[in-house]
Amino acid sequence: MSLSPAFLDELRGRTHLSALVGKTVKLTRAGREMRGCCPFHNEKTPSFYVNDEKGFYHCFGCSAHGDAIRWMTDHQGLPFIDAVKELAAAAGLEVPQADPRAAQKAERAKSLHDVMQAAADWFVSQLGGLDGAEARALLDRRGVSASTQRTFGFGYAPDSRGKLRAALKDFGDAMLVEAGLLIQVDNKEPYDRFRGRLMIPIRDQRGRVIAFGGRIIGEGEPKYLNSPDTPLFDKGRTLYNLDRASAAARKADRVFVVEGYMDAVALAQGGVGEVVAPLGTALTEAQLERLWRMVDVPMVCLDGDGAGQKAAIRAAQRALPMLAPGRSLSFITLPEGQDPDDLMQQGGARAFEALVREAEPLVERLWKHELAAEPLDTPEQRAGLKRRLSDLANTIADPSVKSEYVAEFRHRFDQQFARGRQAGGFQARTPFFPYQQRRAGQKWSPPPAPVTDDAKAVRAAGGIDRVLAKAVLAGLIRHPAEIATHMEVLGSLKLADGALGRLFEAVVDVALEDRSRREGALDSQRLVTILTRSGFEQVASDLLRADTMPYSFTRKTADENKAREDLDEAIAILVSRPEVDAALADATSAMQCHFTDEAFERQVALVNEQRALDVRLANLVQANEDARALGTEDN
Template sequence: MSLSPQFLDELRARTPLSTLIGKSVKVTKAGREYKACCPFHNEKTPSFTINDEKGFYHCFGCGAHGDAIRWMTEQRGLPFMDAVKELALAAGLDVPAPDPRAAKKAETARGLHDAMAAAQNWFVEQLGGIEGAEARAYLDKRGLSEATRKAFGIGFAPDSRGKLRGALKEFGDPMLVETGMLIQPEVDGGKARDPYDRFRGRLMIPIRDARGRVIAFGGRILGAGEPKYLNSPDTPLFDKGRTLYNIDKALPAARQAGRVIVVEGYMDVIALAQAGIHECVAPLGTALTEHQIERLWKMVDVPILCFDGDSAGIRAADRAALRALPMLRPGHSLSFVTLPQGQDPDDMVRGKGAKAFEACLKGAKPLVERLWQHEREAGSIDTPEARAGLQQRLNDQVATIADPLVRKEYGKAVQDRFFLEFGWGWRKSERNAVRGFIARSLEEVSPKLATISQRVERMTHRAILLGLSRLPQILYSHREQIVALHMPTATLTEWKNLLIRASFERPALEENLLDAILADSSLGPIERRNIQHDLGFSFFRPGADPTMAEQDLVEVIEILRFEQELTAQLARHESALYAQGDESWISSEDWDQRQALLAQKRQNDERVMALKANIEEQLLAA
């Protein structure tokens, strides 16, 4: 139906916006305007203004802006025409008459709504009657209070093929069949058979639209039988792929809480509401659809999907993630919570209370994590070919994202997780730690803290760690020698231990850690220079031949490791000689051994000196 701009302008002019908003939000006069705490996001200091003269509201905190009609559609969750009709009724305006076909359709819908409301009242009456005793006992067992039963309109359908039909006979069989309350059998042998009640011997849970009108039912069987839950079929009032259970109550609650939680079933929603968590909805026996996801995004930017910890719950989470993926847009996504194995929200709040459920919600994972987990568990990852298959599957999924910005960010995110999982990249915590080690170890070679010999020793060992950070593959080929290599300061020891620990945790580290640190835009020019310029070892010089760099790094490690053993051996030898008490008794054999050890040490020192590229001159000039 098309409405003229003139009618809509008249409707807005006749609607005092502060009065309309004041029905659900506390407003206070502030000069020529009104102020309130914004109902679209949580705040303690009012930043939401209402201007009756101009006919709009605006929040300076979250940017929410609109007129009376927008208020009804956004805050109340009403469809546009329903919002217009409700405002027009309050303003004393007649909505322009629709065309005859639309009028007939609206009249039919009114009749269907009346029939559904009558059915709802009848089911509630039956719950309180003699035949409802078993249903009441079941609700008592589930711990649902009388107030909760009333709030959700829970009723009971007796185990009869015709009681509802008889109670609602004034509406006629055709209308009751159209609502889905009766089943019309097929013609048998040319003879039409009477329709019969669809719901029999079931606990009845009404499904309402955003305006709170009953449009369908979900019936839970009492005792044994299949199906456990039976929903109304699709009707002119009810499309299960576009409807969310409890949408009428969850809309205002979600505005207040700033979140909406999607759970698997009716009883989860009801149990959570009884526990004080009202911003919950559930799909209606099907996987979450694109229409339902869009409906959720009208409520909040990132709905929380909470699934049971069993295999069915995991499959439901995966289906929702893959269905939402092509629809993602900046700022809009889903997050996922998987409950412990064998538990659903109803079990959890009844057994451990709302705090336990809230604790689970704090661990919600983003959609990208759900996608990674789904593909990660889809097949083997034990071989290079299998890991390549994982990358291909991830890339194929990311390619389905329509929005180019989101698609680009997802590509980067899954690549980061791939490298993190399989050990080809450095963690942020490791990058930050090594950044600190570089700075502190540079301070340790200042003339104020060390002599020339100490500075040379520290700079040499520091250069080895810088080389290992650039060429982490050496951590795997010479791990034993590196583990045994003594570091002259605590900072250098911590640095070495971090590198060794990373090599044990991950099967391969191929990324240049220093390049990863230098990629951080927060580095200042001085810190960047200190990382880029150090001793002139080939394994640290930019542009050095990679093979030579690796060979030189390994040679320095082996020389220092050998020298470490040589120094200890020389000390033990001299200690044994001096223990004799008289140097004149030193044998020529002992003396020759001592001289050989000293000669070997001099050769090692000379080789390291050659590899150091005149480090002493650099230090003296510093």
């Protein structure tokens, strides 16, 4: 159906947004707007505003934003066209008619929904009959209460090739085959797909039955059998229990991903309703996108056996290209050999919540997996680890997140293998993490003393570190291929006025122009030649002679790969430092105005972030000094 912008604008104009939102959210007048507690996340102080004049709502806590149509899709869970139809009916507008083929398709889908609901009702009736005794016994052994059975619509498919077909004969064989309820091979008689199985209806976000999962009652394969893909059901885009989990996830501001139907049912029965499951396959990109529409960091909680942990790693690797600032995954590790269903039966919600508090960030799960992948006793094996970590980071599309992963993996590697030296031998470098993040209930301990005065001396008092910026420019001129790699990040930097700032802009402009012309690789000499024509000959030449700077990427004789790695790290530090400084200034100001434990912890965390950046910068300098010393000894 094609809806014109004019029609949609009229629909929004005729809809009284505060009245629509006020049906489910308590609103009070706040000047020219209405205010209430946000329905998209938990809060006690209202930060959710509705503006009828402008026709939008906005939450200053979680940034939820939209108009009347968005409200119906995001809060009510309706598909776009259904949201439009419902609003149009309330506003007295007639929705433009779809073309005949689209109308026919919609009518067909409606009929298939009727078929699936009729099948679900019939399966429920069979569970309560004589033939359903074994299925009921299985549910009793699994601890599924009668109330939970009704809530999730459990049923039973008798071990017969034609009972369902006979019960739903009014719909006709063709529609039953299209719905995935019958199997037809060539021109032979169709027969029931699900036989001798506990039946679990799969619903869409609106709660309509679109498919089934069937668990074998006794011995046999496959243990679980799903409906095939149909006009209603796309296995790779659907999540089990999504219809119930959506509202629970908004309230709890979290969502769990478990392996199977019964895991989701067990958690929901135990009071954890914000849980979904993929349908017998690894998490797909479409399912991840659906999860991220619910919360920023879904929690993956797969079985504790080897297969479950492999599935967790596959999910981690599949998520990497799709990461964005603030958007990630975390992972819950279950005891060996247990699944969420086992855990809930043995320890209940308290045992599960204890594991939730120990959830690992995505970067931690990837690091541990690669660290344990193979022995790391030789330089070649450690180089293999570095390559694998680099390959993982390079799959991330977002440049800022990619840069953070590159830096994080590098410093974890350095910390793990204790690189650095002192008089009389080698010692561990200053750790990348000068403080540890606290777990729930852990007491705060003060951070360690700052790093050295030498490390502090290389940063400016505020804003962009001009000393580091000058070194980065020297590195970019010596390694111009790196300009394209960091184009978006470099373009966002705001250097101080003066020759250095103008040269920085010129370097980026030259790389952009060169890339657009596709004239071949931009080398250092060619870049200097182009800059010379723009009046930057002297300053560019001076930077190329900057062997006195304490970084590998400014030295002509440095190892090429190491220099590029260090340049990537220096750019990440150059970009991150002003952001951390600004955040710390705000936190300090907030502390002076109003002291709270939360504000104090925020200030401490930012101080530690500053120190972590100092350590990273000091490590770059130390690595360069080590390389120089080794080079001198070799000579």
